[in-house]
Amino acid sequence: MDGFELTQPVFKSYVLPNAPLEKLAEGFRWVEGPVWFADRDELLFSDLPNNRVMRWSQSGGLSIYRQDGDFENGHARDRQGRLLSCSHRGRRIHRTELDGTVTALVERYRGKRLNSPNDIVCKSDGTIWFSDPPYGIQTDYEGGKQDSELPAAVYRFDPRDGTLTVVADDFQGPNGLCFSPDERRLYIVETGLQFATDPVQHVRAFDVSEDGRLSGGQIFCTIHPGNADGIRCDEHGNLWSSAGDGVHCIDPGGELVGKIRVPSTVANLTFGGRNNSRLFLCASHSVYAIYVNVRGAVVL
Template sequence: MEGFDLTQPRFKAYILPNAPLEKLAEGFRWTEGPVWFGDRDELLFSDLPNNRVMRWSDSAGLSVYRAASDFENGHARDRQGRLLSCSHRGRRIHRTELDGSITSLVERYRGRRLNSPNDIVCKSDGTIWFSDPPYGIQTDYEGGKQDSELPAAVYRFDPRDGSLRVVADDFQGPNGLCFSPDERRLYIVETGLQFDTDPLQHVRVFDVGEDGGLSGGAVFCTIAPGNADGVRCDEHGNLWSSAGDGVHCIDPGGELVGKIRVPATVANLTFGGRNNSRLFLCASQALYAIYVNVRGAPLL
């Protein structure tokens, strides 16, 4: 069922009654990892179990950006406009250079292979932050069964000197992550153990230190129905989270402000389009979008 839930009256200022939820494309197995390329006016996203990355634009429609993608999941852009990707099968973070070639950035920590990097963000100082749960190596559907060599963790990689450090290791299954607009907070989604009958699932918030370390880590909110997966902040610091019934908007204090109902489970989302005010939704087997009256958090 489509529509809006105004949990708080102020959510009305963020939605546009004459801007409908639009289904842009369908026929995928499971969509993930949307990233907007404003200079090319196009969206890239993963059709994860089909092992490909798709491209969509208003002008050209849908096409395959990369087939045999090594089961890429999450994506981001770095400060030079290059695509950063999380490979499940390759168990690494790699970068697509401006000439189309691919550079492997991170594959191991202290000599051991990563699990299956899942989601990724790039901070204004150029550092790359990513989650590394074992989900992609626990099934043949999203990467291929392999043995885990490291506990689940969240990492910070600095491409300037090649340093890699664990910034959070008290997660069962770290997933989506995003910075607040001022980068003083980092939100990290906990989706728990994949095959647990009652997995630990919530969103935590950390304070980001000047040295790149994290402190705090209290539970920020819990999403229901379903659970959080991908998250993004808007210009006011509200957190927009995927959910079982669509998209939830949570204010910086952790209070639910409102919902956009979507007729499919939303796995991930990102802001893009004109003025960065179009919300793109990777929702199960389809790609949706809706214009909202708020802009995504700008890059610093």
């Protein structure tokens, strides 16, 4: 099967030989943070070093959604359909209201500024979970050099009462994160220290209690070539991860099921499109899409 690598037989049922990889747009500096808006039938994603958020739709093509948004990286939608964004230069989580205004949600923890929030997910109870490595304030390329005030960590924010809690702090560089379909497991990517010669890089799996606490945290898988960055789960609980050679599909036991080969390094991905079965890929300077025979996990 051209463009696919089958490691386990089941992967053959997930991919479609007559649905090739498509390039939707190109000419960016480094694309990140894809999020699908099914009610608007459009994809939003960040052209991070160019400090803009882009919009793509099948009918309308490519346009700029927001320019000069304080270097936004990861995005998600909350339970009311509003856009949640991670700002590098603003060092915060902000929300775009339905009327287009922007509201700052989280900027500090115990009086100190966050580093540069990277990736974000919204749980079915409305709580917002995000990673906060220092990557965005270590260079001028993705936000601008600033001093770090807090160690890298993963946070849980409850917009109902404004509480902000550290749920994991034993990371050097927490990055992408996503819940399993039943939300009993949280996957978190460790991409290590940015300029290290041999950074620690793997995906860890945590058990999630009803009150939002995490336990476990064992290594779930390691992605090679390259490393994991953005991740998403499908309806069967498989983890789809970005990689140096494309997209890797990992089963719930941590074993590689198969790969979708992509011409450039994939940084992030999301499910969307008709029936939530189109995989959108942010890959270096371009955005790709491919239809697959599996649906993205739906938040409960």
